[in-house]
Amino acid sequence: MMTATHKTAATEHLNIVIVGHVDHGKSTLLGRLYADTGSLPEGKLEKVQAICRQQGKEFEYAFLFDAFLEEQEQGITIDTARTFFTWKERYYIIIDAPGHKEFLKNMISGAARAEAALLVIDALDGVKEQSKKHGLLLSMLGIRQVVVVVNKMDLVGYRRDVFDGIEKEYREYLDQLKVRPERVIPVSAKQGDNVASRSERMAWYTGPTALEALELFRKEAARSQQPLRLPVQDIFKFDARRIVAGRVSSGRLRVGDRLVFSPSNKTANIKTIEAFNVEPLPTEAQAGQSIGITLDEQIFIERGEIASRQDDLPCVSTAFRANVFWLGRRPLEQDKKYALRLATREVDCQVAIIHRIVDASDLAHQQGGTFVGRDQVADVTLRARSPLAFDLVHTFETTGRFVIVDEYDIAGGGIITELVHDEQEFLRDEARRRDFAWVKGEVGAEARAQHFGHRSALVLFTGPADASKAFLARKLEMILVAEGRHAYLLEGENLRRGLDADLSQSDTRDTVEMVRRYGEVARLLADTGLIVVSTTNPFGLAHHQVIETIRTLVHPTPVIAVQMSHIKPEAEEPPPGIDLMFAGPEDFDAAARQIVEELKRRGVLAHAIGAKPTFQYSI
Amino acid sequence: MKHLRQLEHQSVYILREAYKHFDNLAMLWSMGKDSTVLLWLARKAFFGHVPFPLLHIDTSYKIPAMIEYRDRLAREWRLNLVIGQNKEALANGMNHTLGRGVCCTALKTNGLKSLLDEKGYTGVILGVRADEEGTRAKERYFSPRDKNNEWDFRDQPPELWDQFKTTFPPGTHIRIHPLLDWTEINIWEYIKLENIPFMNLYLDRGDGTRYRSLGCAPCTFPIKSSARTVDEIIEELRHTTVAERSGRAQDEGRGMELLRKDGYM
Numbered sequence: 001m002m003t004a005t006h007k008t009a010a011t012e013h014l015n016i017v018i019v020g021h022v023d024h025g026k027s028t029l030l031g032r033l034y035a036d037t038g039s040l041p042e043g044k045l046e047k048v049q050a051i052c053r054q055q056g057k058e059f060e061y062a063f064l065f066d067a068f069l070e071e072q073e074q075g076i077t078i079d080t081a082r083t084f085f086t087w088k089e090r091y092y093i094i095i096d097a098p099g100h101k102e103f104l105k106n107m108i109s110g111a112a113r114a115e116a117a118l119l120v121i122d123a124l125d126g127v128k129e130q131s132k133k134h135g136l137l138l139s140m141l142g143i144r145q146v147v148v149v150v151n152k153m154d155l156v157g158y159r160r161d162v163f164d165g166i167e168k169e170y171r172e173y174l175d176q177l178k179v180r181p182e183r184v185i186p187v188s189a190k191q192g193d194n195v196a197s198r199s200e201r202m203a204w205y206t207g208p209t210a211l212e213a214l215e216l217f218r219k220e221a222a223r224s225q226q227p228l229r230l231p232v233q234d235i236f237k238f239d240a241r242r243i244v245a246g247r248v249s250s251g252r253l254r255v256g257d258r259l260v261f262s263p264s265n266k267t268a269n270i271k272t273i274e275a276f277n278v279e280p281l282p283t284e285a286q287a288g289q290s291i292g293i294t295l296d297e298q299i300f301i302e303r304g305e306i307a308s309r310q311d312d313l314p315c316v317s318t319a320f321r322a323n324v325f326w327l328g329r330r331p332l333e334q335d336k337k338y339a340l341r342l343a344t345r346e347v348d349c350q351v352a353i354i355h356r357i358v359d360a361s362d363l364a365h366q367q368g369g370t371f372v373g374r375d376q377v378a379d380v381t382l383r384a385r386s387p388l389a390f391d392l393v394h395t396f397e398t399t400g401r402f403v404i405v406d407e408y409d410i411a412g413g414g415i416i417t418e419l420v421h422d423e424q425e426f427l428r429d430e431a432r433r434r435d436f437a438w439v440k441g442e443v444g445a446e447a448r449a450q451h452f453g454h455r456s457a458l459v460l461f462t463g464p465a466d467a468s469k470a471f472l473a474r475k476l477e478m479i480l481v482a483e484g485r486h487a488y489l490l491e492g493e494n495l496r497r498g499l500d501a502d503l504s505q506s507d508t509r510d511t512v513e514m515v516r517r518y519g520e521v522a523r524l525l526a527d528t529g530l531i532v533v534s535t536t537n538p539f540g541l542a543h544h545q546v547i548e549t550i551r552t553l554v555h556p557t558p559v560i561a562v563q564m565s566h567i568k569p570e571a572e573e574p575p576p577g578i579d580l581m582f583a584g585p586e587d588f589d590a591a592a593r594q595i596v597e598e599l600k601r602r603g604v605l606a607h608a609i610g611a612k613p614t615f616q617y618s619i
Numbered sequence: 620m621k622h623l624r625q626l627e628h629q630s631v632y633i634l635r636e637a638y639k640h641f642d643n644l645a646m647l648w649s650m651g652k653d654s655t656v657l658l659w660l661a662r663k664a665f666f667g668h669v670p671f672p673l674l675h676i677d678t679s680y681k682i683p684a685m686i687e688y689r690d691r692l693a694r695e696w697r698l699n700l701v702i703g704q705n706k707e708a709l710a711n712g713m714n715h716t717l718g719r720g721v722c723c724t725a726l727k728t729n730g731l732k733s734l735l736d737e738k739g740y741t742g743v744i745l746g747v748r749a750d751e752e753g754t755r756a757k758e759r760y761f762s763p764r765d766k767n768n769e770w771d772f773r774d775q776p777p778e779l780w781d782q783f784k785t786t787f788p789p790g791t792h793i794r795i796h797p798l799l800d801w802t803e804i805n806i807w808e809y810i811k812l813e814n815i816p817f818m819n820l821y822l823d824r825g826d827g828t829r830y831r832s833l834g835c836a837p838c839t840f841p842i843k844s845s846a847r848t849v850d851e852i853i854e855e856l857r858h859t860t861v862a863e864r865s866g867r868a869q870d871e872g873r874g875m876e877l878l879r880k881d882g883y884m
Contacts, residue, residue: 290628
């Protein structure tokens, strides 16, 4: 049985996770698999057996991998262990995940790395809560290759009817999740039946053993046949090269390809694919590779954007619908602020609606309340503070899933099921089409920024008519120009009599058009490299509506929205969409200074005039 | 060699995440095969540059050839080398005869802790691998350490879909492990693939022995081996059933669990 065939050179890696309810024998199965294939280090089995004798307890294969003293004392796995195993030209990294419900977050950490799963069910105990929950989570984690192992067949006298009953029950459950287990195997890990060798005690079973099932798992096909997605991870400038670094999550790219970066809509061609210790430099790259490229044009892009081709763009919105699993100690609360991380993008978000909560035991739906508890799965609508690029999970896995960070920790994960159309969609499409077709001169934004010593930006004042916003705006323009910056006061009133002469302020359709024109003018001025200071009146519309429209049209130029009011605001934090709040009349010099500081913080202003500007954004 | 490139791309991704998220980042380099592969991967990730300091915790008991190798590569690869040493313990005569756990804690764990405290590093990259020993098999890629450098393995943060723990309370730090998924054979396969310079202590130099794992001279023992090339090492490892760290005295009993909980690498 212990053959030497596994000693050949392996050329492929496969990550597998073993999941299932606590005490159903996951670690035992793993230990047995190693022991029966001769994969344990010399003396390991004897060492653990000796410790057991010393402590007066029965030896169990599970002890081989439960490394922590506490795990051995309690007889349960606390945290996921990676183990390595070579069999017939394949390296297996087998992840033993804990089955106790206390350690669900550890199980998920283990399972999220896997390409295939073995789900263990105790023949005597039957299908339990965690058997179901793990099945549900495997489907959410995107693991499609699942083999069910019905363990402890020795305890039910190797009876076929018991096995058939469990198989039927569990298949019916998985069916609702659209998970189809490739096979169901009757096993006794303790006795070694159907683990590495075929059991004579279950002649009625003719399918593969657990070891053969591992061999039958397929390596996931590379996603290089799909359309291109390259999330920008970082921008390096260690030497003369400006390298955009990232990992291709799907598709392929070649030198000379035209890329579109979303959500900024910037475009450029790939000049080179850079690499260390590779001669000559590669001319193409594909899904899975961590690469670095240089572009033929100096464009401003940031970490978090997703590069693709123009004919197959990711979605861009501030909202989407998703299935979320929550692992945090504190519940996921509606309307509370969290950080959302999707590929390399991080953005503030909140749960706008909790549609329903899914009970793993029967997949029944409860009406959603205002929070999602620990280890629950829910269908929610999430709203982000600024637009982000993403995909639906059924089309692109990597850019269709995200995690939610609560304070310092990842506290939940989710998969995007639906794009939620927001109010800005129409204008965003217009801006996208306009940017793709934009005819550029020879002087790029980078050159202008170097020349001016700052990047372009829009400072937008809003508030009631007599809250001194015009006064503060003028003050800010003066201060900026006195410091040597290039600033310009854009007054909405000046547009009304000229550009908007054909429109009437009393017609709502016209006022919407006025805002659109205003946004396009601001976009043009920003393209000249100016810091535009604006005291637009709200054209009879709500302030937040105007701000959002203008943000969409000037995107990705940074917008600093300043809200002025008569009375001191009660809330300490500005409302969504507002960056700074002032209650006028107050110390206008101090207020203007605060805005200048915000411009510095956002990387618009280089910190010192005259010095070579060091922008935190690059390219 | 496709599987090696997969490991490489994952490690490069992790290194870049570390560089992006930690302002005060450093990498531990023991000059052994693993951390030298890690150093090579950093040069891959940052296109020939190593944009953070390399820390060596010098116990003063290292094999002299290791120090020569360290200084040569530091010069040739223009590395920013930072050497930490627990001088006080050494002045008081610390050595392995006082107890292996005691000596490792004083010269390595405490040497590392005081260097981290002094320099205020918030992210430390290490070359530990999951297949080395049991507690390392349970590590995360990004693994938090509390104010006392302790590892709370009972309550590790979730880690999924290449999203790592990169935010942490003041006073704590994160250990980053880009090599977790590599095995000992993968390390040698990669050294061969990329032609990475390594110390010849790993080869049989004529006496029928070689070092399989390198540490302090008094506590590291060579194994019987006639492997004189990387190919022969790989061939030998395919057939061995002896644990990699069997020549490392600190692994005896529960040594590593206790050392690592307390902040050991």
